[in-house]
Amino acid sequence: GAVVSQHPSWVICKSGTSVKIECRSLDFQATTMFWYRQFPKQSLMLMATSNEGSKATYEQGVEKDKFLINHASLTLSTLTVTSAHPEDSSFYICSARVQEDYEQYFGPGTRLTVT
Amino acid sequence: QKEVEQNSGPLSVPEGAIASLNCTYSDRGSQSFFWYRQYSGKSPELIMFIYSNGDKEDGRFTAQLNKASQYVSLLIRDSQPSDSATYLCAVKGGKLIFGQGTELSVKP
Numbered sequence: 001g002a003v004v005s006q007h008p009s010w011v012i013c014k015s016g017t018s019v020k021i022e023c024r025s026l027d028f029q030a031t032t033m034f035w036y037r038q039f040p041k042q043s044l045m046l047m048a049t050s051n052e053g054s055k056a057t058y059e060q061g062v063e064k065d066k067f068l069i070n071h072a073s074l075t076l077s078t079l080t081v082t083s084a085h086p087e088d089s090s091f092y093i094c095s096a097r098v099q100e101d102y103e104q105y106f107g108p109g110t111r112l113t114v115t
Numbered sequence: 116q117k118e119v120e121q122n123s124g125p126l127s128v129p130e131g132a133i134a135s136l137n138c139t140y141s142d143r144g145s146q147s148f149f150w151y152r153q154y155s156g157k158s159p160e161l162i163m164f165i166y167s168n169g170d171k172e173d174g175r176f177t178a179q180l181n182k183a184s185q186y187v188s189l190l191i192r193d194s195q196p197s198d199s200a201t202y203l204c205a206v207k208g209g210k211l212i213f214g215q216g217t218e219l220s221v222k223p
Contacts, residue, residue, distance in 0.1 A: 034211070043203060043215040044159065093158045104211060109158040 002028045004096050006107035013084055013114055020080045021110045023094030029074035030096035034104065035067075038091040050077055084114045118142060119206050119214035127220045134191040136217050138204030141185070147207040148180055150189045152200045153216065159203055163189065194221045 003026040013019045023033060032051050036044040048064075050056040050071035058064045068080040077096075081088055091111055095104040121138045128134045136150075147166055151159035165171045165178040165187070177190040187206075191198055199221045204214040 043213045046210060046212070049210070091156075103161065103164075106158045106160070111156075 002026075002096075002103075002105045004030075004094065004105045004107040006092075006094055006110050008110060009108060010111040011113070013112070015085055015114055016083055018080055018082045019084055019112060020078055021092055021094075021112075023077045023079070023096065023107050025075045025096045025105070028096075028098055028105075030077075031074065031099050033071055033077040033094055033096045035069060035077075035079050036093045036095070038093060038109075044093060047079075081112065084112070086114045088112065089114045117214075118212045119204055121202075121204050121214035121217045123215055123217060125218040125220050127222060128194050130194060130196060130221055130223050132194050132221075134194045134198065134219055134221070136189040136191075136202050136204075136219070138187045138189075138206075138214055139185055140187070140204075140206045140212075142206065142208050143182075143185065145206045145208045148178070148187045149205040149207070149211070150176075150178060150187075151203040151205060151213075152198075153203055154200050162202075191219075194219075196221050196223050 005024045007022045035047045038044050047062045048056040048058045050069050052071050052074050056069035071077040093109040095106045097104045119140050149164045150162045153159040163178045165180045171178045175192045179188045201216040201218045203216045205211050
């Protein structure tokens with residue numbers, strides 16, 4: 001199956017700093033990428049949807065100025081958590097698909113801890 | 116009402132038994148239905164998908180869909196300790212929406 005990678009797999013940062021998470025589709029071109037957040041013992045919550053070359057569409061309640069998403073190419077999307085706070089500590093998972101009605105492939109996730 | 120609801124569990128079954136996982140959804144326009152398995156600290160992996168009413172079997176797994184009742188289920192036959200994980204139901208209309216997951220524990 002198709003492979004999606006994320007980097008880093010885990011990161012610890014200090015409160016107030018920014019951290020960037022990369023999501024890459026390794027063997028296919030992803031027209032759409034999704035970013036999810038998962039808190040312990042909770043489900044995956046969709047944060048935003050990004051199409052290559054377009055601005056991301058954020059879900060209700062997700063601050064677009066805090067969670068910056070860039071989908072500059074068909075194989076790379078980045079999520080930057082700006083001015084991170086401890087409450088942003090979570091498991092961030094990206095997924096990618098070729099096009100509508102195709103399967104979404106999930107990355108391995110990035111564990112963010114803000115101290 | 117949550118868009119996708121699952122019993123949070125935990126559901127505990129003995130090895131070799133059938134595990135039954137249930138999911139209901141609110142959007143009647145939903146077209147596709149998915150079951151994912153998620154091990155602790157890992158991202159979800161797709162087990163099965165189903166589009167049409169009825170049953171769909173894949174090895175030890177059977178997905179059942181009843182659109183009139185807005186109900187999806189997953190049966191795991193001959194449950195193994197390695198099946199112990201959280202099972203996420205996901206429903207796709209425009210977006211893929213996940214339920215909160217059911218934790219399954221298979222006891223040897």
